[in-house]
Amino acid sequence: MSGKKGHGKAASGKKTGRAATPALQVCADVGVDHEVREFDHHTTNYGEEAAEMLASEGIEADQIFKTLLIDLAARKEPKPDLAVAVVPVTGRLSLKHAAVALKERGFGHGKASMAKPKDAEHSSGYITGGISPLGQKHRLPTIIDETALLCDTMYVSGGKRGLDIGLSPQDLISLTDATTADILEGH
Template structure:
């Protein structure tokens, strides 16, 4: 059981956990998850941490489809920050309590401001990491937003 799954259970939301055999040689964790689970890439979202300049929080979380790239300009604007850049992976791991490739937006050690790409709202269910490589949690995008106190914004390039 991961903190992400425990948080979803505690909130009494509907979710499904999907497990697959993670390939350590995989170059894209999210695309690997979509392929292994036979899901459309529009339904599988990756969790990225950004460093924010000019924002009360130094870090923010972006949840975007695995088939897209994050727009640093758009995420900075969505957070009301002057600038955003990808966070150092070691800082991301230390702050969230998860390892890169298994960082879930749910149940992080420290609650961070979170933005979910607005394309998630077009899907009845989305999949995000459940807190370790090879483990995904499927839930409604609005339940994800509720769990993470997230907002929706256009944040992909």
């Protein structure tokens, strides 16, 4: 596991040519202050695994967020109408809350389901377990759970399994043109 801070710098401190993932490239391109955390992954429960691995570096589980793609399309529509939801790994997404919050912002019809993995991968350009809200192939409406605003630094997938990016919630909101709302179950 390693942690690096900077603006697209390698562990050696030298500027890298091209970032390893589109998410890292976005951070490098705009010069946003961020840190990179890499770890070996061994499970299919990527969010919990990231929380366990990053805990050894003093990072609290409620600072680590998962990126989920949801489908806002009416059931009859053959084509998905996708959006991004970013929630803490310690919580569970409320599809109803997310759909209502996105509808209030002009997206969808007030209902949502989880996107099919193949649709999420095709739209984002990332594989399941490594989907980042940053640098997606197709820019989608993005909503971040409001608990992110309680963090100085939040961690999201860096675009591949075992890679997380730490950045301020305000920077993530700005880079993804996201809005925040209470989108957790039980709230």
